Amino acid sequence: MQRLTISIDDDLADQFEQWSDARGYANRSEAFRDLLRKELGQSHVQAHPDTACVGTLSFVYDHHERTVALRLMDMQHDHHELTVSSMHAHLDHDLCMETVILRGPALVVQTFAQKVLAERGVHQGHLHLVPLTRA
Incomplete structure (x- = not known):
């Protein structure tokens, strides 16, 4: 597993924290992974409509x-x-x-x-x- 470090502004970080807490994520990493999987999946479907x-x-x-x-x-x-x-x-x-x-x-x-x-x-x-x- 790789570790990524990102910087985001305080307002966005607060919104992300509230969003992940409201959905019951145990940690921000899993919430971020789910968001990334969703976006990558949608992008893959758009690029490869026969998926x-x-x-x-x-x-x-x-x-x-x-x-x-x-x-x-x-x-x-x-x-x-x-x-x-x-x-x-x-x-x-x-x-x-x-x-x-x-x-x-x-x-x-x-x-x-x-x-x-x-x-x-x-x-x-x-x-x-x-x-x-x-x-």
């Missing part, structure tokens, strides 16, 4: 919207090579939440997620993408 990744796509939709549930299910079946698993939850009388675990090349997963989120009846959602490479 293998896993992701969770979570979205909320109105199941009363005409055919939305069927369209969303068809999209997952049409991309069965990406869809590992899904979970469906009823939030209230109108709204449902679905979380889909996806696996495949980063760009393909991102493209599929964007198409799902753009479907009429989907209110909002988010893709959390994790590259399967070691940073």
Whole structure:
């Protein structure tokens, strides 16, 4: 393991300390390593869109919207090579939440997620993408 020494201004150091404490890090080194891994992973995905990744796509939709549930299910079946698993939850009388675990090349997963989120009846959602490479 290598030791790095960095200098940052007092305000930034205080913010970093508060951030790492709030997230329960035992020390600043582990907090810094996690931030660096995240940034390097995102940079790797941008530079290499064919990078293998896993992701969770979570979205909320109105199941009363005409055919939305069927369209969303068809999209997952049409991309069965990406869809590992899904979970469906009823939030209230109108709204449902679905979380889909996806696996495949980063760009393909991102493209599929964007198409799902753009479907009429989907209110909002988010893709959390994790590259399967070691940073």
